[in-house]
Amino acid sequence: MEGKVEAALSIWKDGVEVGSKRYRLEPYCTVYQAELLALARATRVIMGSEASEFRVFCDSRAALDSITNNDCYHPLAVEARENIIVLQRIGKIIKILWIKAHVGVKGNERADKLAKEAALKLKTKADYSACPVSYIKTHIRGTSIKEWHRRYDDRETASVTKAFFPRVETAYPIVRKLKFDQTLTQLMTGHGGFLSNLYRFKLRDSPACPCDSIYDETPLHIIAECAIFSRERQELETEIKIQICTEEIKNIMENKK
Template identity: 30%
Template sequence: MGKATRIFKKLAQFVRPTWGAHPENISLIYRQVIQPMFTYAAGIWGGATRYYCVRKSLKAFQRQFAIRAIRAFRTVSAAASIALAQFVPLHLAIDEAREIHEVKSSGVLQDIPSDITLRPKVPIKEQLHPANRVSIDYEEAYTQDDIDERTQNCPLKMFTDGSKLDGGEVGCAAVIYLPDGKTTLLKQKLGRTTSVFVAELTAIEVGLRWIASSKWRQNVAVASDSLSALKALQDRSNPDQTVTAIHSVLRDLRQNHGIDVSFTWVKAHCGIAGNEAADQAAKAAATKKTATTLNEFPISYAKYTIRKRTLASWQAEYESETTNSQISKWFHTIKDIGNFVKRVGTSFEMTQMITGHGYHKSYLHRFKIVDDPLCPCDDTSVQDITHLTQKCPVFANNRFEHETICNNLNINPYDINELLLKETPIESFINFIKTIVRRLKNLNNT
């Protein structure tokens, strides 16, 4: 394990020149360069994170980036700085990469039954020869008039949709409008691990296969509200098995039946009758009391499931960490911190308030920089974050303005999670904190 520590120190020397960059650039460098370096080939060596000394070295290394990213004092703990920077702890990121590698290798995800396996990619040798692949383009339709105009030269019209309900049920459907005025409805219930993307593609495949097996030999217009599915079909080399199957059906329709298929993207839920019918049919298919088809999971499902487990582990570490006493007063969960950072970002002033490491005398006294922790406002109160924000008479006017705004909206002036619900209160709070930090040095010097 000493070798791992030496490697981390070498990496720290290698990336040290980047530490003078802007905090946003530090975050970008970490996420796009540093973390991928550490998670590379984690499937082979990632098990080393079970050793305490490795986790300690990783945390110490990551802390240097986190502190610079949030512009914090260098005395802020690793756990607090990493949480506020929203960097997934390195040892958890490595474990996550290792688990994803194992899923790709074995095709099995431990969270689901073993008979549901990883959705495979189609090998190049099993794909259609490039000369036989059909090039696909699509038009766009935003209203009923648009789709009528786009499909007027196609006697056969097909609307497709895939749906995943809140309960996890998945279904797909194709609604086919025949030239004689009749309608054919095709529905399939899919496995709960199927993504909406795959459901949308499956709906197109089901509809095209029905047309290929029917007696109709006229051009077909396919309308879908899934832009990602249509773009995947545009990629002639896409290895997804459903995309490959659709290309095979399209080739068969064109060469053996003389049928050309055109595609149109339609805007969802804007009153287009065929799209609304397909949407309702897909939802009905998801709740059918029948056996499911396509009992596979895409790698995106595995990544989502493993990331949920990673975040749960991070939350458990955050709750058990004793050095998070100040930041945990403001945020109880990692998700709360993420909401704050996404909405407000980080700044030198806000970081001092959240971490409790700043220019206030209770902090300076801890490190014997000043003789006492008392606030000059009365020489009896300890000058900490709570005193400055809620009690110190020096900032009474600013405090009154902020509390008035919050009271008018029935919001706790010092609960960040409540403040984030409205734009005006959180802006008022940020300005209040910035005023305190910027005036604090002069106050203490007096």
């Protein structure tokens, strides 16, 4: 809530709430960590109680699966499992059950309310601050893409590719979904059998396009201007409802997302 991650416990006996706990996590923590923290702290509360039978309700299947899976080595899941083993050894009965969220279960609704209040009101030091791998990966990827774009933008090369993808940030999700073959790769880089490219390497006497000698045969010319492909271009414009020109290529690619 509001960029904050919190967890809470609502403790009940004979249909009445007899206690509650609220926990603050660092903003980079995940909801999954918050759910695991609540379960681990619940087992701590039970260890300090004189009662002999307990039921713990949780609406997160992922957190419950982690606790019951001995191959899950998340520290909070391990702590919860170890506490449960200790409780069972001293004769306490503990059942951890899944319940559906937001269906009016009083204890669960109360725990959600406590967590929201914690997000708004708690100003104390975080009760849990372990940084999840997912956050680190996201941070590294974001930093890498930012540096990638700086280099991409500063250099004068890749002019054809930049017409398709002017910014690395917007290119990344599109490129991941494209199925590249030889033709598409040549088209988006300009490094193929285009007369302008062949002329650069002295493999042709002229870069001029067969449609008109005033135009160089480049990928962008073929896509947006070449009269030879006017029929195909018109059919594509009708299909995508966008007039194809060099300035619109980047927008067409972004719409492909």
